[in-house]
Amino acid sequence: MNVLAVCGAANKGRNTARMLKSAFDGAMSAPGAVGEMVYLYDLDFKGCTGCHSCKLLDENKFARCAMRDGLTPVLERAIDADVLLIGSPIYFSDVTGETRSFLERYLFPGITYNKDRTPTYPKRTKVGWVFTMNAPGDFYKDFFGGLVDMADRIIGESEYVMAYQTQQFEDYSKYAATMFDVDMVKRRHVEQFPEDCKAAYEMGRRLAGCPGGREGPG
Numbered sequence: 001m002n003v004l005a006v007c008g009a010a011n012k013g014r015n016t017a018r019m020l021k022s023a024f025d026g027a028m029s030a031p032g033a034v035g036e037m038v039y040l041y042d043l044d045f046k047g048c049t050g051c052h053s054c055k056l057l058d059e060n061k062f063a064r065c066a067m068r069d070g071l072t073p074v075l076e077r078a079i080d081a082d083v084l085l086i087g088s089p090i091y092f093s094d095v096t097g098e099t100r101s102f103l104e105r106y107l108f109p110g111i112t113y114n115k116d117r118t119p120t121y122p123k124r125t126k127v128g129w130v131f132t133m134n135a136p137g138d139f140y141k142d143f144f145g146g147l148v149d150m151a152d153r154i155i156g157e158s159e160y161v162m163a164y165q166t167q168q169f170e171d172y173s174k175y176a177a178t179m180f181d182v183d184m185v186k187r188r189h190v191e192q193f194p195e196d197c198k199a200a201y202e203m204g205r206r207l208a209g210c211p212g213g214r215e216g217p218g
């Protein structure tokens with residue numbers, strides 16, 4: 001059981017990385033699981049350049065990203081993973097740029113422009129998404145649903161967990177940020193965020209085939 005967690009958040013101590021680590025720990029609790037957590041912001045890489053090498057009818061090039069940079073070994077491990085966990089905060093109604101660049105390079109070689117659209121990767125990988133955000137719970141439901149559908153089609157069975165109305169600052173009084181209900185955000189951070197991490201842990205266990213675990217939202 002190969003587990004790979006890909007963290008698309010810049011800060012290793014904050015909401016997304018912590019919640020993704022819980023999902024990773026859950027998956028790693030499966031008997032025989034081996035894996036690692038990688039942080040995209042530690043790597044030097046770019047998004048897809050549209051070179052189309054991965055679409056060439058050439059067995060050495062087909063379904064592989066031709067770009068060679070810090071992401072190359074991560075892509076190889078992702079293709080070989082049984083469970084892939086992807087964490088990102090929501091930035092401007094999307095995943096972070098680093099996460100997006102990773103997804104372009106991972107997903108594009110996984111499909112063709114053939115009429116049947118058959119996925120190209122040799123095995124199916126279960127995908128667990130971890131999202132954190134300021135907005136209320138169902139604000140990005142359609143966006144998350146779209147990512148889940150895309151992963152289902154190209155990579156393998158997919159689901160997500162999320163933490164919403166997360167704590168962004170320790171001391172809100174030091175920032176230009178009067179729109180937040182600080183008491184509510186702080187209360188959620190103490191009471192709800194540990195529950196969100198537990199849900200992430202259970203998702204990791206579920207994806208790794210462990211029995212039990214309550215269902216996530218998607």
Ligand SMILES: Cc1cc2nc3c(=O)[nH]c(=O)nc-3n(C[C@H](O)[C@H](O)[C@H](O)COP(=O)(O)O)c2cc1C
Nearest residue numbers: 009014015016089090091092093132133134135166
């Ligand atoms: C550049 C930037 C853009 C953001 N855009 C959004 C957004 O569009 N919607 C939202 O709900 N939260 C947005 N947020 C808030 C973060 O998604 C949220 O605080 C998240 O939990 C941060 O994750 P972290 O604690 O792992 O850094 C944004 C934060 C930053 C820094």
